[in-house]
Amino acid sequence: MAKGIKDKVAILGMGCSKFGEHWDKGTEDLMSEAFEEALTDAGIGRDQIDAAWYGSALDNVNVGNSAIPASTALRLDGIPVTRLENMCATGTEALRGAAYAVASGAVDIALAIGAEKLKDTGYGGLPAPFKGTFNDLWLPLGSAPAGFAQLAAGYRSRYGTSKEDLKKAIAHVSWKSHVNGVHSPKAHFRKEVPMDTILNAPMIADPLGIFDCSGVSDGSACAIVTTPEIARSLGKTDLVTIKAIQLSISSGVESTMAGWDGSYVRNTRNAAKRAYQEAGITNPREQISLAEVHDCFSITELVTMEDLGISEDGGAVKDYLDGFYDRDGKVPCQIDGGLKCFGHPIAASGLRMAYENYSQLLGRAGPRQLPSPSLGLSHNLGGVPYLGIAAISILGLL
Amino acid sequence: MTDYGITAYGAYVPRLRLERASIAAAHKWMAPSLRGLGKGERAFCSWDEDAITMAVEAARDALGDKSREGIDALTLASTTLPYADLQNSVIAIGALALGGGVSGTDIAGSQRAGLSGLARALDAAGADQLFLTSDRLRAKPASTLEMAYGAGAAAFRLGSEKVIARKLGGATVAAQFIDHFRSANHAHDYFWEERWVRDEGYAKIVPEAAKAALAKAGISAADLSVMIMASPLKGSAEMIARKIGFGGRIADSLNDQVGYAGTAHPLLMLAGELEQAKAGDRILVLAFGQGAEALVLEVTDAIDDFRPRRGLSGAIADKVSTSDYLRMLSFYDELDAEWGMRSEKSGKAALTTLYREADQLSAFVAGKCRTCETVQFPQLAYCVNPECKAPASQFAPEPLSDQPASVLTFTGDWLSYYPAPPLYVGFVQFDIGARLLMEIVDVGSEGLEVGTPLRMAYRIKEPDKVRGFNRYFWKATPLATGA
Numbered sequence: 001m002a003k004g005i006k007d008k009v010a011i012l013g014m015g016c017s018k019f020g021e022h023w024d025k026g027t028e029d030l031m032s033e034a035f036e037e038a039l040t041d042a043g044i045g046r047d048q049i050d051a052a053w054y055g056s057a058l059d060n061v062n063v064g065n066s067a068i069p070a071s072t073a074l075r076l077d078g079i080p081v082t083r084l085e086n087m088c089a090t091g092t093e094a095l096r097g098a099a100y101a102v103a104s105g106a107v108d109i110a111l112a113i114g115a116e117k118l119k120d121t122g123y124g125g126l127p128a129p130f131k132g133t134f135n136d137l138w139l140p141l142g143s144a145p146a147g148f149a150q151l152a153a154g155y156r157s158r159y160g161t162s163k164e165d166l167k168k169a170i171a172h173v174s175w176k177s178h179v180n181g182v183h184s185p186k187a188h189f190r191k192e193v194p195m196d197t198i199l200n201a202p203m204i205a206d207p208l209g210i211f212d213c214s215g216v217s218d219g220s221a222c223a224i225v226t227t228p229e230i231a232r233s234l235g236k237t238d239l240v241t242i243k244a245i246q247l248s249i250s251s252g253v254e255s256t257m258a259g260w261d262g263s264y265v266r267n268t269r270n271a272a273k274r275a276y277q278e279a280g281i282t283n284p285r286e287q288i289s290l291a292e293v294h295d296c297f298s299i300t301e302l303v304t305m306e307d308l309g310i311s312e313d314g315g316a317v318k319d320y321l322d323g324f325y326d327r328d329g330k331v332p333c334q335i336d337g338g339l340k341c342f343g344h345p346i347a348a349s350g351l352r353m354a355y356e357n358y359s360q361l362l363g364r365a366g367p368r369q370l371p372s373p374s375l376g377l378s379h380n381l382g383g384v385p386y387l388g389i390a391a392i393s394i395l396g397l398l
Numbered sequence: 399m400t401d402y403g404i405t406a407y408g409a410y411v412p413r414l415r416l417e418r419a420s421i422a423a424a425h426k427w428m429a430p431s432l433r434g435l436g437k438g439e440r441a442f443c444s445w446d447e448d449a450i451t452m453a454v455e456a457a458r459d460a461l462g463d464k465s466r467e468g469i470d471a472l473t474l475a476s477t478t479l480p481y482a483d484l485q486n487s488v489i490a491i492g493a494l495a496l497g498g499g500v501s502g503t504d505i506a507g508s509q510r511a512g513l514s515g516l517a518r519a520l521d522a523a524g525a526d527q528l529f530l531t532s533d534r535l536r537a538k539p540a541s542t543l544e545m546a547y548g549a550g551a552a553a554f555r556l557g558s559e560k561v562i563a564r565k566l567g568g569a570t571v572a573a574q575f576i577d578h579f580r581s582a583n584h585a586h587d588y589f590w591e592e593r594w595v596r597d598e599g600y601a602k603i604v605p606e607a608a609k610a611a612l613a614k615a616g617i618s619a620a621d622l623s624v625m626i627m628a629s630p631l632k633g634s635a636e637m638i639a640r641k642i643g644f645g646g647r648i649a650d651s652l653n654d655q656v657g658y659a660g661t662a663h664p665l666l667m668l669a670g671e672l673e674q675a676k677a678g679d680r681i682l683v684l685a686f687g688q689g690a691e692a693l694v695l696e697v698t699d700a701i702d703d704f705r706p707r708r709g710l711s712g713a714i715a716d717k718v719s720t721s722d723y724l725r726m727l728s729f730y731d732e733l734d735a736e737w738g739m740r741s742e743k744s745g746k747a748a749l750t751t752l753y754r755e756a757d758q759l760s761a762f763v764a765g766k767c768r769t770c771e772t773v774q775f776p777q778l779a780y781c782v783n784p785e786c787k788a789p790a791s792q793f794a795p796e797p798l799s800d801q802p803a804s805v806l807t808f809t810g811d812w813l814s815y816y817p818a819p820p821l822y823v824g825f826v827q828f829d830i831g832a833r834l835l836m837e838i839v840d841v842g843s844e845g846l847e848v849g850t851p852l853r854m855a856y857r858i859k860e861p862d863k864v865r866g867f868n869r870y871f872w873k874a875t876p877l878a879t880g881a
Contacts, residue, residue, distance in 0.1 A: 121739070122739050123738060123739045123740065125740075125813060127740075127743075128740060128743045128814065128815070133747075133748035133750075133751040134751050134755055134776070136747070136860075137747060137748075137751060137752060137755065137759055137859065137869055137871065138758075138759060138776065138834075138859065138871050139835060140821070140823045140835055140836060140837040141743075141814055141815075141816075141821075141860070142809075142811050142814055142821060142823040142835075143811050143813040143814040145809075145811065145813055146809050146811030146813065146814060146821065146823050149809035149811070150807035150808060150809050150823075150824055150825065151807075152809070153807045153808055153809065153824070153848055154806070154807045154848075156848075157848040157849075203810075203812055204811075204812055204813050205809045205810065205811045205812065205813060205820075206809050206810045206820070208809075251782070251784065252774075252778070252782045253782060253783075253784055255825070255833070255834065255835060256774045256775070256776075256782040256832070256833065256834065257772050257774060257782050257783060257831065257832075257833065258827065258831045258833060261806075262806055262807035262825065386825070386835070387835075
């Protein structure tokens with residue numbers, strides 16, 4: 001593998017809008033909210049940005065395709081702006097685009113911004129996607145929870161976990177995120193939810209009840225990146241750098257040929273291997289200070305912690321029930337409340353997760369602040385477990 | 399003269415059955431007299447079944463694992479064909495993987511079209527052909543027809559080798575007698591007084607055809623082993639038997655388990671009778687509709703050498719019973735329920751793609767990589783095996799429709815728009831190695847488990863109600879229900 005971009009790119013500034021049901025705001029307003037915070041944090045003016053990567057996933061319910069909605073909303077005049085979409089990995093992809101541009105020397109300062117407006121659809125949840133003229137002719141039109149819920153059947157079958165034990169562990173996943181979310185002023189949901197309510201909630205896709213599902217909200221997050229040298233020249237002293245950004249995308253192996261047993265996400269394992277190599281991480285359970293992972297559904301988070309090698313295979317149920325991932329556990333997971341409390345405006349989520357890691361690393365997380373974290377991992381999972389995209393970014397202090 | 403006749407038979411009845419008492423109970427406030435009809439169960443189609451899908455299933459029951467080579471014609475008889483201008487039988491030809499050399503013909507027009515069509519087909523000596531008949535009848539809520547009607551399909555292969563039943567004689571009567579009708583633009587039948595239909599129609603027209611058929615066969619009613627008279631009117635078979643002087647066995651109407659399956663019904667009953675027939679039996683089959691059709695068949699010694707996959711008895715036994723009357727109404731477009739905005743998704747199909755991928759989509763043909771032997775669906779440009787990645791040009795076709803399979807993962811999805819919630823979706827693992835995400839339909843109250851054995855069923859994948867077009871594809875269904 002190539003040497004990668006470890007420590008070649010520093011975060012100059014970040015911003016994150018309030019996430020929620022913003023009936024009074026359009027995508028442009030959400031973008032500008034995150035953008036202005038990032039500019040202030042970076043201490044630069046918009047004209048110092050050389051290039052931008054704009055992520056939006058669902059253009060048909062959002063502001064339309066191309067980069068034009070971002071360049072007009074933020075008045076990015078006369079510079080290259082790229083729009084990209086890679087499902088739920090879109091935000092992390094935007095960061096990767098900007099980071100690679102800086103690392104290559106093509107630009108000095110680049111912007112990554114992700115924004116999604118999901119509440120202009122008229123209903124909760126995500127719209128059924130168009131899957132292509134061929135796939136639409138044969139693939140079942142299951143919802144996102146239906147795709148991820150199948151992990152539960154695969155997991156139980158592999159490890160012989162009882163329905164009740166798994167339900168209890170995934171309920172703990174959601175319960176601890178709601179506990180954490182109380183301290184996140186930008187989160188959509190900021191209330192603790194009693195365990196009984198989680199366990200007895202109406203079923204969405206067996207065994208996932210409504211509290212096993214992340215919320216649906218509007219939001220935007222962004223990052224301004226540059227080289228560590230330029231960051232220092234602009235007066236920054238405590239630098240957060242990118243240790244790794246890696247992705248893995250399905251090639252059809254899990255969904256087309258025998259082998260995958262439904263109990264794990266192959267892409268996360270592949271992306272983690274690549275990211276740990278790039279970042280030089282050898283023992284994630286010991287080295288990772290905090291994780292912001294793709295808890296679109298509680299079962300996803302549980303399985304992800306095994307896929308990331310933080311829990312042993314088959315060990316996540318025990319780790320969750322032992323509080324290993326609670327705010328006072330060894331590796332706090334979703335210290336800001338995660339997708340569970342922020343909701344999941346698709347293209348914003350990856351950058352929102354990076355924003356929390358960045359804030360924690362710089363000691364700016366207020367009541368959520370963890371004692372001296374050094375490495376923060378964020379993880380996105382696009383598509384479905386068997387046909388999707390895993391993206392991992394690792395930030396750390398230089 | 400070369401022998402010619404029926405060489406195989408099969409049947410299909412939808413797995414879903416509605417307790418008639420639930421229909422009567424729902425209409426008690428305005429039609430309390432229906433209570434008397436509220437006995438037994440009637441079959442009803444799931445939202446994704448129509449005359450074509452049922453016909454395909456009946457054909458698969460008849461064809462079994464025998465070679466389909468040599469079949470040169472397929473006829474589909476139904477009064478409820480989904481398309482007015484799109485050869486319905488050709489869709490069945492695709493699903494059954496019969497190949498481009500097979501001629502497809504649709505016949506329709508009355509509830510005797512099935513029997514009349516079979517009688518004409520039996521005159522086409524020499525041809526190796528499939529004759530399918532299928533009906534998915536709609537009835538207005540609270541009508542007696544709603545109690546009487548059911549759904550089903552029958553299939554017959556005709557040929558010259560190992561004939562199990564041959565035609566001894568037949569006759570048709572055409573009459574300007576309209577017991578009921580349904581115009582091309584109407585969803586429901588309009589029908590006249592039952593007493594008139596029975597006494598002036600059935601009692602006079604059917605015996606005329608029956609007697610003429612017996613005369614042509616050169617036998618008398620006393621020589622018959624069984625008489626099949628399909629009718630939604632109770633007692634009509636017994637009355638006709640008396641009129642033609644037949645004192646023998648009258649075939650069961652299937653009213654208690656299936657209901658009346660329209661133009662398919664006489665042949666569904668015939669398929670049931672053939673399951674228990676013995677050499678030398680003579681069967682009179684009768685059907686009514688703008689006249690009458692009568693067909694006399696003689697069973698041969700070869701009857702013992704043929705069994706359908708599961709036959710009518712197997713299809714009847716494989717059921718999921720419900721008392722959810724509204725479920726049937728919804729499936730038959732009699733209830734315009736609120737399905738939410740998710741149901742607004744466009745169902746428009748790209749006809750170009752449909753044609754390019756016709757083999758994969760119609761006959762469920764996977765590709766077997768000749769380099770690494772991985773069986774894969776869908777077939778894309780390269781082998782999916784990461785150790786292989788050989789080009790698809792060297793794949794061998796591997797149809798999955800009859801391959802054993804089981805549940806690998808599953809869930810019941812209550813969020814997606816789906817006309818029969820929950821949408822059971824999961825990975826289906828085929829014993830030969832292929833796997834894909836599929837809809838799993840007609841799941842009984844026992845639900846699914848990892849490892850539940852599955853069989854494949856040809857269904858409507860998604861209807862495009864705006865444009866009136868169905869995409870068809872294969873779905874999985876539990877091999878047998880626990881009912």
